[in-house]
Amino acid sequence: MFITKSLFVEYINSPKLAWYHVNDKKTHKKIQEHVHGGMDWAAIGQSVEDMVRKLYAGKTIADIDTKNLGFKARHKTYHTLSSKALDQNADVIYQAGFATDKLFVKTDFLVKNELWTYDLMEVKSKNSIRSNNKDHTLVDELVTDVSFQKYVLEKTLGAKFSWNCYLVYLNKEFRKHGEINPQDIILQELVTDDLMTDDAIERILATVESDLSLSLADFNKKFPYDGSDYFTYFGEEPPKKSIRNITGIVQDKKKELYEAKKILIDDITDEDILGILSNKDGGESRSSKFMNLRRQGETTIDKEEIKKRLATLKFPLFFYDYETVSFPIPTFEWLGPRGQTVVQYSVHKIDEDLSTGTPTLIITHKDCIVNPGETSNKRIIDQLVTDLEHGNGTYIVRNKSFECGRNKESSLLYPEHAEALEKINANTFDLMTLFSDMLYFDRRFLWSSSIKKVLPVLTDISYDTLEVGNGGDAMKLLYEIQQGHLTGAELEQSVINLLTYCEQDTRAMVRIWEVIKEKIA
């Protein structure tokens, strides 16, 4: 068994995931897809590694030719090829791989320093590598990642390794102005002092192989619960009524219930609700509230509180929604790494017409989308502020931290709109809170307050028939359009699909508002 870097990191994070990695590749893949949400973030936009390569322009970069590695002896062959590049004293070696009898590591960049030894450069597509706490400790996962690499390089490179380990990541202060200079957007930080000792690594390595060679039954005996009970179901979708689906339940409480052999929501007793699931002081927590409501029946509506909240909404109402793009290397002017850019919006305006004596509602729709080749969203924000009528209304969104966050950024970029955007934020109502505060509770929402879960229960609107049916697809397509990759009929159809998708999002919010009004009437 070769212990690779990713296996080592997995083993420390979640031994069970590592077990599947070695013994059941299919399940391992399934679990990973589940954990990462199935969205392929790495595949779009210019990669950070390309930008790092530009950083080394002027130096000789050796690429390891891995085309004909074969399968059986691939680690050894990789090692031989990489050692050759080292012997030729290349300035920079990209994606070298080194193996001992048991360990294998693939490095991002090895860079020759003035002493003619090699520094390790691990590239991360991240804005920060340290926790936001007092000591600014290096993120755990990065510690294990780089520590393992250092350990293997010590064993394999000998005197050619400088023992200097750098993390190479994105400068979150960077803002794009025209062509990006790699020096400005890439940061390199020496992290050798933050790493694990060789002793610590060896202690872990001593157990990895034997643990991962256990039968599943024996493995589960040794690791009965390891943090995420998703694995408890052996890679299968857990039963719908698993305790993992109790809203707001924290890991410790899940573990406590699991150890008391309470796997399903129906196993939970009154004592559990008053004990484990309640706050430390015995008061109602989110999870005990969820359980209490669930016991009352399929649907529970706090009509009075909802009425009170909806009464604060003053016409005209603007239901609006953004689509954004965000990439490690920004594609829009004035944006930073992973900055979110509003590239599309949809607004449904509802006004009350009192002229005929009986109040009637007038609904109008407006939208806007990025043009091919556009490198700033000024046009879109200008139009937005006009369509939202400069803040003179009530604004309804789902999950207001997202839209309001974007508005704050826009007001910094375009000070001329700051006043309007601040007014919009101040007059924003978050439709999601009716569900996240469990004022409108329905078992069929499947423990979520996301509008996408609420929608099929309350309305007959469906995303199944749409060409673009989720935010991830939308982001990819919007990137293609902005980059000018699409032309002619393909471009035309993509724009139509995106506009349809975004319009449906705001129309869905309007429908939910209407349905709730009927229910509480």
Place this chain on the structure above:
DNA sequence: TATGAACGCGCATTGAGCGA
């Protein structure tokens, strides 16, 4: 009067849930 258990307060940290 010295001591330590118990309490309460504010700040810091962590984690769930959400969006793209």
Place this chain on the structure above:
DNA sequence: TCGCTCAATGCGCGTTCATA
């Protein structure tokens, strides 16, 4: 992946109170 918000909990520290 990132960043935001909110809830829950942890931590430090000073105050209070019972007791020897």
